[in-house]
Amino acid sequence: MAVSSAGIPQHWRTIKERYRLLGAHCERCGSNYFPPRNVCPRCRRRGKMAQVEFSGKGKVYSYTVVNASSKAFEQYMPYVVALVELDEGPRVLSQIVDCKPEEVKIGMEVEACFRKIFEQEDGGIISYGFKFRPSDGSWACRETGQRSS
Amino acid sequence: MKDLAWEAGVKAVEEAGISGKDIECIVFGNMSGGLFVGQEHVAALVADFLGLNSVPATRVEAACASGGAAFLQAYMAVASGMYDIVVAGGVEKMTDVGAGQATSILSGAMDYEWEAYFGATFPSVYALMARRYMHEHGLKPETLAKVAVKNHYHGSLNPLAHFRNRITEDEALSSPIVADPLRRYDCCPVSDGAACAILAPLEVARKYTDAPIRVRAVAQASDTLSLLGRGDLCTLRATVKAAGRAFEEANLGREEVDVVEVHDCFTIAELLALEDLGFCKKGEAWKLYDEGQTYVGGKLPVNTDGGLKAGGHAVGATGIKQVVEVVRQLRGEAENGRQVDGAEVGLTHNVGGTGATAVVAILSR
Numbered sequence: 001m002a003v004s005s006a007g008i009p010q011h012w013r014t015i016k017e018r019y020r021l022l023g024a025h026c027e028r029c030g031s032n033y034f035p036p037r038n039v040c041p042r043c044r045r046r047g048k049m050a051q052v053e054f055s056g057k058g059k060v061y062s063y064t065v066v067n068a069s070s071k072a073f074e075q076y077m078p079y080v081v082a083l084v085e086l087d088e089g090p091r092v093l094s095q096i097v098d099c100k101p102e103e104v105k106i107g108m109e110v111e112a113c114f115r116k117i118f119e120q121e122d123g124g125i126i127s128y129g130f131k132f133r134p135s136d137g138s139w140a141c142r143e144t145g146q147r148s149s
Numbered sequence: 150m151k152d153l154a155w156e157a158g159v160k161a162v163e164e165a166g167i168s169g170k171d172i173e174c175i176v177f178g179n180m181s182g183g184l185f186v187g188q189e190h191v192a193a194l195v196a197d198f199l200g201l202n203s204v205p206a207t208r209v210e211a212a213c214a215s216g217g218a219a220f221l222q223a224y225m226a227v228a229s230g231m232y233d234i235v236v237a238g239g240v241e242k243m244t245d246v247g248a249g250q251a252t253s254i255l256s257g258a259m260d261y262e263w264e265a266y267f268g269a270t271f272p273s274v275y276a277l278m279a280r281r282y283m284h285e286h287g288l289k290p291e292t293l294a295k296v297a298v299k300n301h302y303h304g305s306l307n308p309l310a311h312f313r314n315r316i317t318e319d320e321a322l323s324s325p326i327v328a329d330p331l332r333r334y335d336c337c338p339v340s341d342g343a344a345c346a347i348l349a350p351l352e353v354a355r356k357y358t359d360a361p362i363r364v365r366a367v368a369q370a371s372d373t374l375s376l377l378g379r380g381d382l383c384t385l386r387a388t389v390k391a392a393g394r395a396f397e398e399a400n401l402g403r404e405e406v407d408v409v410e411v412h413d414c415f416t417i418a419e420l421l422a423l424e425d426l427g428f429c430k431k432g433e434a435w436k437l438y439d440e441g442q443t444y445v446g447g448k449l450p451v452n453t454d455g456g457l458k459a460g461g462h463a464v465g466a467t468g469i470k471q472v473v474e475v476v477r478q479l480r481g482e483a484e485n486g487r488q489v490d491g492a493e494v495g496l497t498h499n500v501g502g503t504g505a506t507a508v509v510a511i512l513s514r
């Protein structure tokens with residue numbers, strides 16, 4: 001199956017980017033890219049790419065609530081999938097967590113957090129990466145049972 | 150899978166009035182025989198099963214646009230002068246696996262590492278486009294429902310459609326949510342199917358028929374595999390590019406097109422397609438639906454075979470299935486009252502993934 005049978009080498013190759021939101025920055029034109037690219041599509045051979053770690057802060061550009069998923073994600077349903085526009089420009093696709101699905105809106109400010117993404121069946125490897133949560137700190141109040149004002 | 154391809158192949162050969170030994174080349178679209186039924190090397194299998202063992206046979210894969218991409222390759226094989234009679238086909242056998250696994254296999258048409266890995270499903274990425282479109286252009290859920298109702302109506306007139314039941318707007322609007330704002334009736338089904346078309350130079354085709362259908366243009370374009378690098382989420386740039394080239398090559402205007410087959414894998418995709426193909430302005434496709442202009446008898450009949458939604462979406466076959474419907478329309482052979490009066494020019498639009506591939510073909514009498 002497409003999602004859950006990917007081997008360890010395939011996961012290993014993208015761990016840095018998935019764990020730390022590492023992208024590419026073109027030193028010639030200033031464009032930022034995520035996922036990282038080897039060549040700047042604007043500058044092509046003239047561009048000079050360098051690694052950059054994004055702040056993890058951004059806004060929801062679009063979102064949906066998933067009610068039918070592949071098997072690996074069934075336990076999380078219904079869950080929010082969003083395109084998040086990072087403050088540095090690039091967009092990333094991610095789940096939005098630590099809030100109710102109906103609280104998510106276009107333009108909502110969010111921040112990256114590190115989470116489990118899915119587990120392979122039969123005790124296979126566990127995949128980690130970023131998810132995003134509201135950056136107003138409401139998730140912290142929810143965890144301690146307090147109400148934010 | 151081979152039985153489906155065989156049935157379509159034999160019918161196409163019979164209808165064209167050619168004999169199997171006239172066939173010089175086979176190009177077959179198929180997205181994932183390997184994951185759906187454990188079978189790769191699909192084109193050679195089809196050639197074998199059709200009893201055409203020595204004929205060169207190649208599979209073309211471009212996800213849901215595999216059929217359209219195969220059509221372009223077959224067109225090029227004829228246009229180059231290398232072959233005279235070429236089969237352009239497509240096949241997919243999708244229902245041997247369960248719904249969850251089909252969802253998973255289809256998610257391979259997106260970017261695995263940066264979309265599917267994080268929990269995105271195929272409906273969910275189109276839902277991201279739909280949500281953004283609502284935000285930017287004020288789309289109402291009722292318009293999406295109208296797309297599904299129309300396609301089910303056309304499907305009810307097509308004996309080969311997957312679904313032949315008619316539905317109401319209320320049924321569409323109250324069906325279960327798959328990926329908000331898309332509901333069950335916004336999504337095409339998982340289908341089994343095959344389709345074939347025979348291509349030949351015009352002078353060769355005239356030996357077999359008095360009324361050959363002319364391929365005026367076929368154009369294909371690509372875009373980013375994922376939605377991450379798209380910029381405008383409400384436009385499929387590959388469709389815009391392919392349509393621009395196809396209309397230029399055909400030397401025809403949008404107003405000259407009488408019937409259109411577009412890639413409505415989701416209802417939102419049909420609206421985007423009509424805008425990106427240039428039939429209306431961005432954000433204004435809803436007007437055509439409010440006025441009922443996309444029905445047979447309207448100004449711009451769209452998906453007269455029921456589209457992907459009701460006609461069915463056997464992914465590798467879809468691009469060819471669209472060509473078959475347009476050929477039927479241009480020959481005046483569409484059954485059950487779904488014939489567009491005096492149709493002279495038709496267009497097909499086949500999309501792979503979320504718009505990483507688009508193929509547009511223009512055909513005429």
Ligand SMILES: [Zn+2]
Nearest residue numbers: 026029040043
């Ligand atoms: Zn650059």
